[in-house]
Amino acid sequence: MTGHTRFMAVLLFAFAFADGPAHARDDDYMRLSARLDLLAADPVLGTRAPAQMELARAALAALEESGRSQRTHWIYMAEQRIDLARAAAEIEVLERTHVDLQREHDRLQLELARRDAAAARAELERQRLQSQIRAEEAERLQAEAEAARSEGEQAASAARAEAEQAKRMAAAQARATALAKKEAELAAALGEGGAPAKAPARRSLVLADSTFAQNQSTLAPGASQQIQRAVALANQDPAAKVRISVATTDRAIAEQRAKVVREAMVAAGVDPARITTTATLAKSRRIEISLQD
């Protein structure tokens, strides 16, 4: 065997073993595989974020098939992908919880308004009864005054008290009216009929898919109603910043849509200095308007 031939043999040996697939199920693979299995078996998170779960499985499969030179890379990728799948699943769960809490918040506010309105009505009734008692007292005193003119001054005093009571009653009436109006607005906001009213603590809303035609960045016919919803939200708190977040499967379209919504809101009177936009890539399309403190 010549020196040259020996060199080539060594070279061949090196290539054959330097980057061969590490089929053995090593500790890292087993550890990461167990983590992913644990996530998949989780009763709450296991069925969430299926796309991210699939990417994590693919990274794990790549780790199993990777050669020695790629092993560190795929361990990192698999770890990050599994963490990302868990985070995405937790986000889904928390977003659902957030929606439920918002609904509960609206219901409680309605309950509170109803309670205040009922209390105001009870106060009004109490004032009315007191007024009636004083009126009867004044009438009695007046009768006595007429019978004995010397007691006239006492009757005048009762009359002044009656006038004072009438004033208090009017104030209670005004308060009851205002609370009844608030109750009606909250009931309308929760879909109990009546004209639409702004929810007292709403800080964000999602525009309907129909705002834009599919894969387009121009407003669809009838989108003005969606824009008006966004403007109404912005006007609800003129001091707050307005954030327009657009997510689509195409980043350029997302950016263009965010710009179009912004321009439409500015045209409707919203201060452009208040508005910020973000465009993100996502599998699900979404346009969210939110108020930022």
Add this chain to the structure above:
Amino acid sequence: MAVAILAFLGVAACTPTKPPLDQLDAASRALGTARDAGAAELAGPTYRAAAQRFDAAQAAEGRGEYALAADLAAESQVSSELAAAQARLARLRGEVDRMRRENAATAGDLRQAPGMEFQQ
């Protein structure tokens, strides 16, 4: 000898000859998205790992080590996505906690209202 030459050529053929510009661009955009999501503050360690890997990917690309650059760009991108998700989680947790406290306080007010019915 022929086998050795073929093996050498096979390995050489697997080595990328072009800079992984698409991967670097995707990693750059993912890093920007994570930054916009507040990941630098809310998911600091993950965001910093993504930024360091992006810097390393650019350096490898500059040295002509394109395969390494592509791997580092992919690692940077997935870390950026994770950082953005962690930032979103942190925000959501804060918002959910705030709403829970607010709702509990309102429900408490309603329960304490004298003579009023509270529908649970």
